[in-house]
Amino acid sequence: MSKERVVVIFPHPDDESFGASGTISKFRDEGVPVTYLCGTLGEMGRNMGNPVFANRETLSSFRKKELAEAAKQLDIDVEMLGYRDKTLEFEPRQQVAEHLKKRIESLGATIIITHYPGYAVHPDHDALGAAVIEAVENMAEENRPQVWMHAISNHSEQDLGKPEIITDVRPYWERKLAAIKAHLSQADGMMSLIEDHDQASEQLERLKTERFYTYNFQ
């Protein structure tokens, strides 16, 4: 039995499925407990289902249910952090970091999966990733979990080099796809956005490997 305890920290329901569900599945197969701390309800998302079935006021309910279904597919626990979609970068970072530190410590995380601040495209991704780094920095050195960071921006490899952790998640592809599809209001829009675009095959191929940079705390 592994002694690892994985805590995934992203701001939106579906970030876990697109960004880390292969890695999550691998950990679960090894018997490692995984908890998803989900920052917001994604209630400001612009995908409303296709055909549209949600509106701005009901989207949060759908996304909560979708996340519960994805969590079932991935066999993980979910805790909501209670922030509001699109606003994380405007919250005092220190306060968010303090909140995260408490959760990280009480869950006994040994590995955290989050976004790479500055390379994660969506402002909520960057802000929550930065707060995670600050939270772990504030922990005593001997208690610090590893931090694995997901970079999304097109130029991340150019700037940062190759990520340290590259996992071929094709063995977990069915579960990953099931988790993505559980996010019914979002999956279609995101998938068609990916498929319709020039970068289509590249983007889809990207989903089959999951790449993480590890943070080097001094």
Next chain:
Amino acid sequence: MDAIQQKVVQEKIDQLANKEVYVHLETTNGAYASHFDENAYNVGAFIRNAQVSYQHGKIVSTGGSYRVGLKLDLGWVYAEGLTDYEIDEKNRLLMAGHDREGRLMVALEISETPFSHEADPDE
């Protein structure tokens, strides 16, 4: 939501005139616009729970979509590109414009009670 019925929406706008109402107004092209197309711009704005009272308001057809303007004592509330509407069980007027893939591009909502962060469990 259903395709906007101009007459129904106009009646609702009239009903809500000269009352203290809460407005949600939003436009967005998504946080990923310039990620997927580096020539695109990310633009968006929203205001949630602006408390206003409007003297009168009108919905105007542009053939395919609608504009709504609400005249305030000191200004205006304006939205363009609205295609769908709903009067929900809380009696709120929800309007939105969606693109071909059903993605929200603009929203204007008017309510006599504040909009909440999270929908009620039964919504």
